[in-house]
Amino acid sequence: MPEQAQILPGTLDLLILKAVSLGPLHGYGVLLRIGQISGQALLIEQGALYPALFRLVRQGLLTASWGTSENNRKAKFYELTATGRKRLREETEGWNRLATAIASALATRAEEV
């Protein structure tokens, strides 16, 4: 398994939104999907997942409904709302800007200062 990075606080919400944007998921599914899309490089604390999901529901970015999972178990499925989709777009842009800025700062060589 490649090196696992600790997830920065605040980015969990972003990852959840992204995971759910690819299709409605239940909580465990979100966990798996995040691992999948990050190539297993991100470590998510399981206990922190659900509070984040509930928070996003409360903020109106996700909606939840009960349904049946693949193994015929009852599960609660989450999907993005319109607001959630918009928030995802905004946050992604913001994150990319931030990442670019930090990367360029870190790439500075001594002569360039």
Added chain:
Amino acid sequence: MNLGAWVRSVSAKFLHGETAAAEIDAELREHLALRADDLERSGMSRADAERTARIEFGGVERFRDDSYEALGGNSLDTLLQDARFSLRVLRKSPGFVVAAVVTLALAIGANAVVFGILNALVLRPLPVPNPKTLWAVENFDSYPNYIDLRDRNRSFESLAAWKMVFTAMDTGNDPESVWAYAASGNYFDVLGLKPSLGRLFHPSDERGANSAPYVVLIWSYWHSRFHEDPGVLGRTVLLGKQPFTIIGVAPRGFGGTLIFGSPQFIIPIVNQEQVDGDDLLHARGNVQGIFEMLGHLKPGVTQAQAAADLNGINAYLEKTYPKEVPSHDYTPHHPGLYVFGTPAKAFLAGLMLLAGLILLAACANLGSLFAARAADRGREVALRLALGSSRRRIVRQLLTEAALVSLAGGAVGLATSILLLKRLSVWQPFPSAPIQIPVTPDAKVYLAAIALALISGVLFGIVPVRQIMHSNPYEVVKTSATGRATRRLTLRDVLLTLQIAICGVLVTASLVAVRGLVRSLHSHYGFEPRNAMIVDVDLSGGGYKGDRALEMQKRLVLAMQATPGIQAAGMATSYPPLIYAAATQTHIFREDAQDFRTENAAAAPFRYDVSPGYLAAAQTALLAGRDLSWHDDAAAPRVVIVNQTLARKLFGSAAGAVGRSLKLQDGSRVEIVGVVEDGKYFSVTEDQESAVFLPYLQSPARATDLVVRSNRDPQQEIRAIRSTARQLDAGLPVSVDSYNSFLGVALFPGRVATVALGIMGLMGGVLSITGIFGMAAYSVSRRLRELGIRMALGAQRREVLEAALGRAVKLLGIGSAAGLALGILASRVLASIVYQATPRDPFVLGGVVLIMTFLGLIATWIPAQRALAIDPLVLLREE
């Protein structure tokens, strides 16, 4: 946070109730099941898979907590959960709960009562529109002066005035004594009132003297005397035997502009001669014409500007009418409490401070109790922390416990205070005067009590928080939670010392007050109130006017003097000294004075117009010269009797004053024929003032107060007086009461102060006892083992006691000393209200030390007994 979503989730919580919590659990179960399925598929056994899934997940408790919080609508849920849990915990220690609730109820009740009084007397505005811009000036003034002030001032929208009248109302059934306002025509217009029945009178009704014989009833009188009969409109009643017509009823809830007493009706002031008997409308020099003037300030005008305006007009009037208009210093204030406003406010503020101190002491008491309990529950807290509960959650639960106790205490305290306030508002402190203190509680009092309860709850609830936040759960679980006696000063020690200091302050203050009251009862008044009756005769109510009144007064005095059993009788045509704080001052000038402006006066003595025999009746000793006689009448040369202070001031000695002369402000010369002893005239706490006694025949007035002295049984004396009066005229309204009961009014503030401070001192004492007892008992119970060992090793009783209680006693000492010192400083404030309050009185100092020692003894008695009764063998065996 998205408000809409939050509201949605909260309402979902309410609508779906428990299902949300159940849902979370279900979701968690499903998650773990799915994970277990995956693990199983990768080769584990089901049991191992499930176990691994759970371990991977982490702390389930915390997950639940965090999920609840994330859901939003859960704060209520957690609160209820906390509350239920706290109730369960509290039920297990009923003694503690009862002690805590009672302590807090006492403290909050005291605060609620004081605040209720403050609210009713000081904070509640008069029931008129726009009370904030309504100002009054309270000097006695004459009616013509008022007219000038009304017409010339530029500060008030309009100025109204009123005076009190005491008369008899006859509706045809039976006459009864009433008191009313005689108010200027614009009175109701200035106040902005509308009638609840019929109409009110207006300036247009005033067409000259005695032109408006109308009566406007006050609502409560209409209710009690006329039973809200609308047929009273147009009815004629007799006031002082003159016909008046009832034209309307004032709005409900309006009872004049004095808070502590409402008149029964209001008549136009232009008709005052009919009820007063004297024409005050044209007497510029008679300052009894107006009691109070009031009006709304024009927008933009300040109180200071209005004062300057009125003073300026008065200065002009002084110059124009130098003999009749005395100087005034107008200081506008909000109407309601009259001259008692400032001292009442000061006293109530002081009481609020003391009540606040009591609450603080109670909180300190409860804080140490709670801290002790928290220390006891150290194990339980440690376990909960180890199992994953957040410290914040535990603190929240402890605070909920504290809040429950404080709300219970607050509710009990509030209920008691409401009862007390209701009783207080129907109490008439002086049966002979229609004075009441309307302190019925309203919403502000309830809110204040609840707020205080919550604040106290927070105050003593946070005491154990520091302990919790810093406790290391593993340490506590490993060792048993025993407290060792440390030399360091703990928070509990500080709290206890604070409590005791506060109690010390309260005890000192109340002892000072008691001492002052005892002194005041024995001080020298310049007359002897024992065995003396004051007989108030309403001559105008009996229809006597002019010369007939003069003649009747003389007949009354002579008849009283001749009645068997009566030793002496005399009359004053104003209130005798110290009654109702109603003394009049006058200005006198040297015998060679030509300029009678007030600033040239030689002295400003209190003035009494009396009959011959008055001095003997009041037992005011004559030091030189002679008493007045019936020959000193209007035809004879004018004479006066002065008191020793005035004689010394002007002529050097009492004997030197006899035969000399003075001039009154109207220019007339009076010869001093006698000098009497000094005394108190206006208030019990005044500095020594000068006084003059003029023969009433030379300055007649209608008010009649007889002073009658007799050694007989008071009931017999009253009967004899009444029968003598009846023999002279059966229809003459006469009221008799002992001089001492009238003095009750003068001594009232001091007595109230003493009672209030005494109660506070008592409460402080009770709180201290519980505080010391709590600490001593706790310290003994914590250190039973150690004490047992000491005893087993041969410690004497004294040493054991010292070990067990030494700390508590030391704190008692320090706290008492601090409290005593503070109390002495604070007593300076008291000295303004409580007569002769000298804090450095050895009685007070000794008393405080004695009381605090006594309290300490009571409080430590039981723990001491327990400490001494330790059987070391029994103790060491159980561990």
